[in-house]
Each structure stands twice: as C-alpha cells, then as structure tokens.
Amino acid sequence: MKAAAIRSFEGPDAVEITELDTPPLGPDTLLVEMAAASINPVDWQILHGNLRGAFYHHLPVVPGWDVAGTVVAAGPAVRGVVPGNRVAAYARKDHIQDGTFAEIVSVPERSWAHIPDEVPFDVAACVPLAGMTADMTLDAAQVRAGDTVLVHAAAGGVGSFAVQLARLRGATVLGTASPHNHDYLAGLGATPVAYGEGLVENVRAVAPDGVDAIVDLVGGEALDATDHLLREGGRVASVIDPTVRERFGGVYVFVHADRERLARLLRLVADGSVRVEIAERFPLDEARRALQLSEGRHVRGKLVLLR
Ligand SMILES: NC(=O)c1ccc[n+]([C@@H]2O[C@H](COP(=O)([O-])OP(=O)(O)OC[C@H]3O[C@@H](n4cnc5c(N)ncnc54)[C@H](OP(=O)(O)O)[C@@H]3O)[C@@H](O)[C@H]2O)c1
The missing domain is CATH 3.90.180.10 (Medium-chain alcohol dehydrogenases, catalytic domain)
Known part of the structure; x- marks a missing residue:
C-alpha cells in the first residue's frame, strides 16, 4: 500500500x-x-x-x-x-x-x-484528535454555563472546536488570534483578542474582572499570564505545559481515545451545532x-x- x-x-x-x-x-x-x-x-x-x-x-x-x-x-x-x-x-x-x-x-x-x-x-x-482535546480540556477546566472562558490559540484546529463547544455549554468565550482571524473567531461566537505584547491589557479590556477559566493551547507567555487573568477560584487547563499543575493548580491534558465522546462530537457536527x-x-x-x-x-x- x-x-x-x-x-x-x-x-x-x-x-x-x-x-x-x-x-x-x-x-x-x-x-x-x-x-x-x-x-x-x-x-x-x-x-x-x-x-x-x-x-x-x-x-x-x-x-x-x-x-x-x-x-x-x-x-x-x-x-x-x-x-x-x-x-x-x-x-x-x-x-x-x-x-x-x-x-x-x-x-x-x-x-x-x-x-x-x-x-x-x-x-x-x-474531529477525533482536535475535537476530543477541546472537549476534554473544557472538562478539565470545568467550563459551564455562565462562565467567561479564555481560549489561547482559538483559531487553530483545537481552538476552533474549543470556542464552539464552550459556547454550547453556555459560556461566554474570549479567544486569542492574530487580527486576520478576528472576524473568523467572531463568526464562531468568540470575542477576539490579540495575543503577544499587551495580551493582559487586551483581555482585561473585554473582561475587566478577569475570566473564570482558561484553556491554554499555547504555553509560554500565554500561560505565564494566568495569574493576571484568572479570577479568584478560576480554573486553568493546558495541553502544552504540565507545570500548569504546580504553578497554577491547574490540569494538564493529554488526549486519549474515547469512543462515546467522539460519537457525540460527530453528532454535533452532523446536526450543525459545530462547524x-x-x-x-x-x-x-x-x-x-x-x-x-x-x-x-x-x-x-x-x-x-x-x-
Ligand atoms: N496535549 C494534547 O493532547 C494535545 C492535543 C492537541 C493539540 N495539542 C497541542 O496544542 C497546540 C494547538 O494544537 P492545534 O491543533 O490547535 O494547532 P494548530 O491548528 O496548528 O494551531 C494553529 C493556530 O495557532 C495560532 N497561534 C499560533 N501562535 C499563537 C500564539 N502565540 N497565541 C495564540 N494563538 C497562536 C494561530 O493563530 P493566528 O494565525 O491567528 O496567529 C493558528 O490559528 C499544539 O501545540 C499541539 O501540539 C496538544
């Protein structure tokens, strides 16, 4: 073959x-x-x-x-x-x-x-790797209705699922991306935020009290900003950096096979809930x-x- x-x-x-x-x-x-x-x-x-x-x-x-x-x-x-x-x-x-x-x-x-x-x-x-990673990371960050969630790298494969799945859970979503992806993110239901220099100020401009949960798909400077962005009692999950546990009391996620979850995600795509x-x-x-x-x-x- x-x-x-x-x-x-x-x-x-x-x-x-x-x-x-x-x-x-x-x-x-x-x-x-x-x-x-x-x-x-x-x-x-x-x-x-x-x-x-x-x-x-x-x-x-x-x-x-x-x-x-x-x-x-x-x-x-x-x-x-x-x-x-x-x-x-x-x-x-x-x-x-x-x-x-x-x-x-x-x-x-x-x-x-x-x-x-x-x-x-x-x-x-x-759907399998990116969709399940997004869903497992939202679970790890205990994202639920009423939360304000920040997704770092929201326009990528995992981020695009994370934004839409967080919206389906009833969360308000902020997503980081380069300016050329801001209209795309808005179309998925997220408030776009520029990353890089000024990240903390940019997030604070749309969420002055900080966020309830952070989905980190970037690591490095994005994860370093956690203390400046997370509200008291907020949750953070990272797919990049296992030190999220010691540094921020968060959860590190490594995606694994989960047939029921995959079937559920495929149904959400089939019925148009997730694009x-x-x-x-x-x-x-x-x-x-x-x-x-x-x-x-x-x-x-x-x-x-x-x-
Ligand atoms: N632990 C796990 O189980 C697991 C599972 C899946 C993925 N991952 C990891 O998670 C990361 C994301 O995966 P993916 O499949 O979504 O990757 P991807 O599709 O390649 O991500 C590309 C996106 O990343 C954005 N981006 C690049 N640098 C950024 C930054 N500094 N801040 C914010 N956004 C940035 C880009 O947006 P702009 O073009 O707008 O800049 C682009 O849309 C990868 O490092 C991957 O290895 C880990």
Missing part, C-alpha cells in the same frame, strides 16, 4: 511517499481504507523525533493519528461494525509506527466511531507540503489529506 513515511527523524522534509506492507488485522482491530486523514501538530513533532522520550518508535514511521474511511476488515473480537461502514478514529497506538497517512490504516477497538451520514469524510477526519473549518485539502502524495504548512503554526482550522 502507499503511505507517507520517514526513515530518519529529520522533520517534514524527510517525508516520502513509499510502498509499505498492509498492517496486520489484530483480533481487536479494524482495517480502514483511508479516505481522509487530518494533520495535527503532533505529527510533525513526531517527525522531528520529539516524542521519542514518551513512546517507542519503529522506523519507517508513518505519521498521522486521525483518520476517516471505510472499514475493509474487522477482527473477530470487534463488535458493532462491519466492512463497508464509515468510521472515524483517533487511531494512536501504544508505539509510533503505522500511522494514518496511508491507504490502509489499522484502528484499535478503543478508538473508532461511526460517521453520521450527513458528515463527509474530510470533515469527519478533523469544521478546513483551511486546505491535499492529496496524500503531498503530505510533506501539508506537514510543512502545519509547522508554520498559523493554519486556521484544519488541514486534511485525501487518499
């Missing part, structure tokens, strides 16, 4: 299109014919070798943790799905090797959900270019590879 892969940890530039063996069918896995696979920053982090302290890696590495496609085979212990079904998955394995940027993807039982008929493959492929912004679609053959673009850190919404 065709796949995008690396044979050395030299970043997206090292990605080549190659022929690899089709993954084996485990007793509790699905084989899925990839129709779409979305890009996440973790993919190019893996290509640089930045996760080698956290997971075993086996070269050649096919990057990609998100997939949407059609089931071609189901292991004998898998229930509730048959070949021909459309599924989406957060297909991270315990080791880094056979990712989703390939024609056939192996999907662990813990990670798939049926795609509602209304949702096309390219949109479904954007998915796709900045650009690329054929699988152009995976390198898509990963390079993601590494530039200014994608609005998501990038998708199509088979």
Whole structure:
C-alpha cells in the first residue's frame, strides 16, 4: 500500500511517499481504507523525533493519528461494525509506527466511531484528535454555563472546536488570534483578542474582572499570564505545559481515545451545532507540503489529506 513515511527523524522534509506492507488485522482491530486523514501538530513533532522520550518508535514511521474511511476488515473480537461502514478514529497506538497517512490504516477497538451520514469524510477526519482535546480540556477546566472562558490559540484546529463547544455549554468565550482571524473567531461566537505584547491589557479590556477559566493551547507567555487573568477560584487547563499543575493548580491534558465522546462530537457536527473549518485539502502524495504548512503554526482550522 502507499503511505507517507520517514526513515530518519529529520522533520517534514524527510517525508516520502513509499510502498509499505498492509498492517496486520489484530483480533481487536479494524482495517480502514483511508479516505481522509487530518494533520495535527503532533505529527510533525513526531517527525522531528520529539516524542521519542514518551513512546517507542519503529522506523519507517508513518505519521498521522486521525483518520476517516471505510472499514475493509474487522477482527473477530470487534463488535458493532462491519466492512463497508464509515468510521472515524483517533487511531494512536501504544508505539509510533503505522500511522494514518496511508491507504490502509489499522484502528484499535478503543478508538473508532461511526460517521453520521450527513458528515463527509474530510470533515469527519478533523474531529477525533482536535475535537476530543477541546472537549476534554473544557472538562478539565470545568467550563459551564455562565462562565467567561479564555481560549489561547482559538483559531487553530483545537481552538476552533474549543470556542464552539464552550459556547454550547453556555459560556461566554474570549479567544486569542492574530487580527486576520478576528472576524473568523467572531463568526464562531468568540470575542477576539490579540495575543503577544499587551495580551493582559487586551483581555482585561473585554473582561475587566478577569475570566473564570482558561484553556491554554499555547504555553509560554500565554500561560505565564494566568495569574493576571484568572479570577479568584478560576480554573486553568493546558495541553502544552504540565507545570500548569504546580504553578497554577491547574490540569494538564493529554488526549486519549474515547469512543462515546467522539460519537457525540460527530453528532454535533452532523446536526450543525459545530462547524469544521478546513483551511486546505491535499492529496496524500503531498503530505510533506501539508506537514510543512502545519509547522508554520498559523493554519486556521484544519488541514486534511485525501487518499
Ligand atoms: N496535549 C494534547 O493532547 C494535545 C492535543 C492537541 C493539540 N495539542 C497541542 O496544542 C497546540 C494547538 O494544537 P492545534 O491543533 O490547535 O494547532 P494548530 O491548528 O496548528 O494551531 C494553529 C493556530 O495557532 C495560532 N497561534 C499560533 N501562535 C499563537 C500564539 N502565540 N497565541 C495564540 N494563538 C497562536 C494561530 O493563530 P493566528 O494565525 O491567528 O496567529 C493558528 O490559528 C499544539 O501545540 C499541539 O501540539 C496538544
């Protein structure tokens, strides 16, 4: 089968299109014919070798943790799905090797959900990692109706979900982005705020008493500003910096497979409650270019590879 892969940890530039063996069918896995696979920053982090302290890696590495496609085979212990079904998955394995940027993807039982008929493959492929991260981080920050929430990096893949899901919980949302994304954020239901120099003043200008919760998708200076922005008793969750726990009594989130959550998010997309912004679609053959673009850190919404 065709796949995008690396044979050395030299970043997206090292990605080549190659022929690899089709993954084996485990007793509790699905084989899925990839129709779409979305890009996440973790993919190019893996290509640089930045996760080698956290997971075993086996070269050649096919990057990609998100997939949407059609089931071609189901292991004998898998229930509730048959070949021909459309599924989406957060297909991270315990080791880094056979990712989703390939024609056939192996999907662990813990990670798939049926795609509602209304949702096309390219949109479904954007939901697993980014959507679940956003929802888990809102849970970690205990975001609820009546809260004022600040989302750092609100225009990106995770941020776009976080803004909309926080609005659905009944929160008022402030989101940081560059000025060219402010109309986009307003369209998602957030009050846009410029980041960088003046961040604290910019947030205070629209939330003079500070915010009840912070969703940190940036770290660094954004997280450093927490004490100046959070109200007494406020909650902060970060997907970037585990020191959020010691420094601010917050929660660090690392996304994990959660089939019920994924199914719920796909239903929200199907009924129009959540919209998915796709900045650009690329054929699988152009995976390198898509990963390079993601590494530039200014994608609005998501990038998708199509088979
Ligand atoms: N721990 C986990 O489980 C987990 C899960 C998912 C993601 N993550 C991490 O979370 C981060 C966000 O992920 P993502 O998928 O949303 O990334 P992404 O889609 O690549 O984010 C791109 C967005 O980031 C914005 N941005 C860049 N620098 C910023 C800054 N200093 N302040 C505010 N916004 C900034 C850009 O907005 P402008 O163009 O408007 O500047 C752009 O819209 C990544 O670092 C990723 O690795 C962690």
